Amino acid sequence: MALRVPFAQACRRATLNGPSVSSASILPAYASRWRRRNATVAPSVTQASASSKGPTAVVFMNMGGPSTTDEVGSFLSMLFADADLIPLGRLQNYIGPLIARRRTPKIQKQYAEIGGGSPIRKWSEYQASEMCKILDKTSPGTAPHKPYVAFRYANPLTEDMYKQLLTDGFGGGNGGRAIAFTQYPQYSCSTTGSSLNELWKWRNRLEGKRATGEVDPEGAIKWSVIDRWPVHSGLVEAFAQNIEKTLATYPEERRDKVVLLFSAHSLPMSVVNRGDTYPAEVAATVYAVMQRLGMKNQYRLVWQSQVGPQPWLGAQTSDTVKNLMKKNITDLVLIPIAFTSDHIETLFELDKEVIGEDAEGHEGVKRIESLNGNPVFIEALADIAKSHLESGVPCSPQMLLRCPGCVSERCLGQKAFFAGQEQRL
Numbered sequence: 001m002a003l004r005v006p007f008a009q010a011c012r013r014a015t016l017n018g019p020s021v022s023s024a025s026i027l028p029a030y031a032s033r034w035r036r037r038n039a040t041v042a043p044s045v046t047q048a049s050a051s052s053k054g055p056t057a058v059v060f061m062n063m064g065g066p067s068t069t070d071e072v073g074s075f076l077s078m079l080f081a082d083a084d085l086i087p088l089g090r091l092q093n094y095i096g097p098l099i100a101r102r103r104t105p106k107i108q109k110q111y112a113e114i115g116g117g118s119p120i121r122k123w124s125e126y127q128a129s130e131m132c133k134i135l136d137k138t139s140p141g142t143a144p145h146k147p148y149v150a151f152r153y154a155n156p157l158t159e160d161m162y163k164q165l166l167t168d169g170f171g172g173g174n175g176g177r178a179i180a181f182t183q184y185p186q187y188s189c190s191t192t193g194s195s196l197n198e199l200w201k202w203r204n205r206l207e208g209k210r211a212t213g214e215v216d217p218e219g220a221i222k223w224s225v226i227d228r229w230p231v232h233s234g235l236v237e238a239f240a241q242n243i244e245k246t247l248a249t250y251p252e253e254r255r256d257k258v259v260l261l262f263s264a265h266s267l268p269m270s271v272v273n274r275g276d277t278y279p280a281e282v283a284a285t286v287y288a289v290m291q292r293l294g295m296k297n298q299y300r301l302v303w304q305s306q307v308g309p310q311p312w313l314g315a316q317t318s319d320t321v322k323n324l325m326k327k328n329i330t331d332l333v334l335i336p337i338a339f340t341s342d343h344i345e346t347l348f349e350l351d352k353e354v355i356g357e358d359a360e361g362h363e364g365v366k367r368i369e370s371l372n373g374n375p376v377f378i379e380a381l382a383d384i385a386k387s388h389l390e391s392g393v394p395c396s397p398q399m400l401l402r403c404p405g406c407v408s409e410r411c412l413g414q415k416a417f418f419a420g421q422e423q424r425l
């Protein structure tokens with residue numbers, strides 16, 4: 001049954017610039033109302049057909065990466081300007097560009113060594129468009145599904161994606177539905193949280209009261225969020241199959257003794273101690289994959305890619321490999337578990353530094369293929385989106401509980417905005 005909330009009531013709860021909230025404590029109250037409905041969307045976008053509630057925009061959110069070495073400078077300068085990732089206080093706009101400029105030559109060399117750029121744009125565009133083709137068949141009621149990519153630090157940037165949505169007839173008085181689909185399976189405020197804060201910022205700039213003047217807020221885009229999917233069965237299956245494929249390359253008598261090293265991008269301990277959910281969610285993925293594999297092999301979750309001098313979550317991937325090699329444990333499979341396509345951390349850090357240098361290219365040390373264009377993985381993405389569309393919820397209940405140590409006004413406003421969208425789905 002359709003949920004139609006009177007416009008005035010919707011506005012009291014969620015103004016165009018997000019509902020006015022004075023404290024984080026009211027946010028969980030939204031969560032209790034989520035499961036009681038089958039929601040619908042206003043079928044007012046120009047392309048909508050009589051029988052469908054579509055079109056539905058599906059926006060893949062990720063950090064992005066420089067497609068060429070020339071883009072490394074701007075990628076790093078956006079990354080170091082992001083206070084949700086690297087908080088540098090009042091000096092952010094001064095120190096951020098300085099650090100970015102200093103790191104650029106070193107990181108450019110790394111991208112040069114992996115073929116001249118990050119493949120993340122190619123994979124994200126492919127995954128999004130293949131997923132939409134599947135969704136058109138499995139969820140005809142919300143078709144057509146239109147793929148978009150919004151990166152945080154590289155092209156296509158969130159701002160450009162939002163403008164494209166408006167050009168394509170979503171929002172701007174037409175209404176229409178868009179799903180912000182994080183491509184980080186495990187939620188962190190430094191990754192998905194940052195992308196959502198950016199999306200909320202551009203929503204306010206391009207569709208907020210100040211931008212649209214008298215435009216009826218019912219004509220703005222109705223957003224909902226897929227904010228985490230750490231133990232989705234299709235994700236777990238895709239990882240498990242890739243691990244099995246790699247294990248099959250070892251002689252049978254060695255296979256069950258291979259140690260599985262699940263490697264995820266680390267977090268500064270300050271972020272862990274703030275109460276970020278990422279470490280627990282990464283561990284949940286690891287455990288689910290191990291259960292699917294029948295717990296046959298020994299395994300560890302280890303952490304890579306720490307930057308700067310402050311303490312980060314360990315044990316470090318590189319130290320772990322060196323340590324195991326010293327103990328003569330030389331059959332090791334590295335499994336990048338927190339990113340769904342190849343990136344500098346797999347192609348450079350794991351392949352060249354960890355396997356090539358720490359393990360001295362030992363034939364027993366291998367990495368599983370990244371998910372990239374894996375059809376099992378793309379089916380999983382379509383299944384996650386379909387379930388989300390059927391649920392009618394604006395986001396997971398978990399998204400509205402802020403970190404115990406969070407003092408960010410951006411987090412507060414962003415979460416209140418997306419929670420308020422429930423009235424308008």
Ligand SMILES: C=CC1=C(C)c2cc3[nH]c(cc4nc(cc5[nH]c(cc1n2)c(C)c5CCC(=O)O)C(CCC(=O)O)=C4C)c(C)c3C=C
Nearest residue numbers: 065066085103118188190191265267268307338343344345
């Ligand atoms: C789940 C993945 C990631 C988390 C969590 C994450 C947190 C995080 N990262 C930094 C600092 C940097 N990350 C950089 C690159 C980078 N980070 C991730 C993923 C996560 N980061 C990826 C996939 C990449 C590479 C992108 C690619 O093109 O392949 C960089 C830039 C590279 C460098 O200068 O070394 C920095 C810096 C922090 C501080 C952080 C948690 C707060």
Ligand code: FES
Nearest residue numbers: 189402403406411
């Ligand atoms: S830092 Fe986690 S909710 Fe704000």
Ligand SMILES: [Fe+2]
Nearest residue numbers: 063265266305
């Ligand atoms: Fe990172």
